[in-house]
Amino acid sequence: MVDRAIDLSCAKCGACTVVCPVFRVDPRESLTARGKMHLLSLPFVGAPSRHFQDIFSQCLLCGACEQACSRHLPITTLITRARGRFPQFYGAHPLQKTVVRKVLASSGLLANLVRAGISLQRINALPVRSGLRLKLGLLEAPVAEVVEKETCYGGKTGNDLSYFPGCLARYLQPSVAAATVRLAEIAGYSLDVPAAQGCCGLAARAAGREDEARELAWNNIQAFAESTGPILTSCASCSSHLATYPDLFQDDPEKSVKAREFAGRVIEFCTFFLEQSDLKPSSRQALKVFYHDPCHLRHRDWGRDNPRKLIDRIDNVERVESPAGPQCCGQGGLFQLGYPETSAGIFQRCADNGLGCAPDLVVTTCSGCLMQWQQGKVEHDLPLAVSHLAILLADCLD
Ligand code: SF4
Ligand code: SF4
Numbered sequence: 001m002v003d004r005a006i007d008l009s010c011a012k013c014g015a016c017t018v019v020c021p022v023f024r025v026d027p028r029e030s031l032t033a034r035g036k037m038h039l040l041s042l043p044f045v046g047a048p049s050r051h052f053q054d055i056f057s058q059c060l061l062c063g064a065c066e067q068a069c070s071r072h073l074p075i076t077t078l079i080t081r082a083r084g085r086f087p088q089f090y091g092a093h094p095l096q097k098t099v100v101r102k103v104l105a106s107s108g109l110l111a112n113l114v115r116a117g118i119s120l121q122r123i124n125a126l127p128v129r130s131g132l133r134l135k136l137g138l139l140e141a142p143v144a145e146v147v148e149k150e151t152c153y154g155g156k157t158g159n160d161l162s163y164f165p166g167c168l169a170r171y172l173q174p175s176v177a178a179a180t181v182r183l184a185e186i187a188g189y190s191l192d193v194p195a196a197q198g199c200c201g202l203a204a205r206a207a208g209r210e211d212e213a214r215e216l217a218w219n220n221i222q223a224f225a226e227s228t229g230p231i232l233t234s235c236a237s238c239s240s241h242l243a244t245y246p247d248l249f250q251d252d253p254e255k256s257v258k259a260r261e262f263a264g265r266v267i268e269f270c271t272f273f274l275e276q277s278d279l280k281p282s283s284r285q286a287l288k289v290f291y292h293d294p295c296h297l298r299h300r301d302w303g304r305d306n307p308r309k310l311i312d313r314i315d316n317v318e319r320v321e322s323p324a325g326p327q328c329c330g331q332g333g334l335f336q337l338g339y340p341e342t343s344a345g346i347f348q349r350c351a352d353n354g355l356g357c358a359p360d361l362v363v364t365t366c367s368g369c370l371m372q373w374q375q376g377k378v379e380h381d382l383p384l385a386v387s388h389l390a391i392l393l394a395d396c397l398d
Helices: 002-009 015-019 021-025 033-041 050-057 064-068 075-083 094-105 107-117 120-124 131-136 143-151 166-172 174-186 202-206 210-223 236-242 253-265 269-276 306-312 340-355 367-380 389-395
Strands: 162-164 231-233 266-268 282-292 315-320 361-364 385-388
Touching (some): 015 033, 015 064, 021 340, 033 050, 064 075, 075 202, 162 174, 166 174, 166 367, 202 210, 202 236, 210 253, 231 236, 231 269, 236 266, 253 266, 266 269, 269 306, 269 389, 282 306, 282 340, 340 367, 361 367, 367 385
Parallel strands (some): 162 231, 282 315, 282 361, 361 385
16 A cells, blocks of 8 residues: 555656666666656565566665655665565575575674684685685684774773674774774773674665564664763664664654664764864875765765765875766675676776776775775775775874
8 A cells, every 4th residue: 555655656757767876787667766666556466576576676775766756755665665575585695695684683693603714714715716705805804803802892981982883893894993993082082882782784674674673773772771872883884774773663652762862872983073073184195085985874964075074184185086976886785695797887887986086095984885895906906995984094093
């Protein structure tokens, strides 16, 4: 019923088609938001067909269409709701996608896997051209020790500023978490990093598993319940998802209040440091820096220009912009696993855009975008460095 009403309000204007990164690489009407809205208007009989599942899986949930939509349709919500009707396994690498989602959902399992299985020695044993080696080679080691030592998990620090690093910075790219903690220290804060926090739940929600996403959200709400101050994030995708927790508890008035309180405390680290500190970073060498906009920051009115303002504060750094404007990198969480060719095509456009500015360094503020650029750099031997903005800032302050 709801979907029918949504379709009736779709103006078929096509504004969503112009901005869709998937449509740019694979120009089929069915892959656009307009096409999907039309399909949702048709009566459903029985289980969704494989073709239907394929169409609804081919979306990065980037939010570009939602921002462009003249009718303000909740397109990404409708797409994830449609995915909730899928049987358990679908698309390329269905089992791997399920396993990744399950592993993310269990922080204890992820920590143990990291401790037991991911080491440089094991990565080096893989064949040189192995895709797995390329991906794992991007990770840092020894992972668990670094993050636990440098970010004081489980320690209460005495002030009321908390930190939600997200799974990648916590377990796989701990230098991002360490740099964020260092930035806070330099600005005069120490961070409380509750040990009980887990995955933000974005992967579960993107797969249409609302119950799983709700469970993960509630765990995080409780993990941060001992404090009341701001919750700093260093990943745009986590930030945008944490802010939507109230949507998950609409039918539960008590939890809904707590979810709203929690979401109201979340603040992306660039916005926090711009508003709350007078950091004066300076680079030892002259650098041309290209900032890659994460879609989850760009399309959701979360201070998209704040990272730029922070970069502009760095002495000896020239920020370069492409005339074509920001482009999606094609990572999209598990999208990259399910549709590697489309993802690679989207990244190629994005990389050409950045390379046209001839930067020394690409920085971003999303763990997923960071991995996509790191992988692209290795695969295509790109002549530039790639880093998280928190790392650049911390390096320029030490
Ligand atoms: S969310 Fe992004 S990828 Fe998905 S339909 Fe909209 S614009 Fe295309
Ligand atoms: S932009 Fe919105 S109203 Fe226009 S075609 Fe796309 S979904 Fe429909």
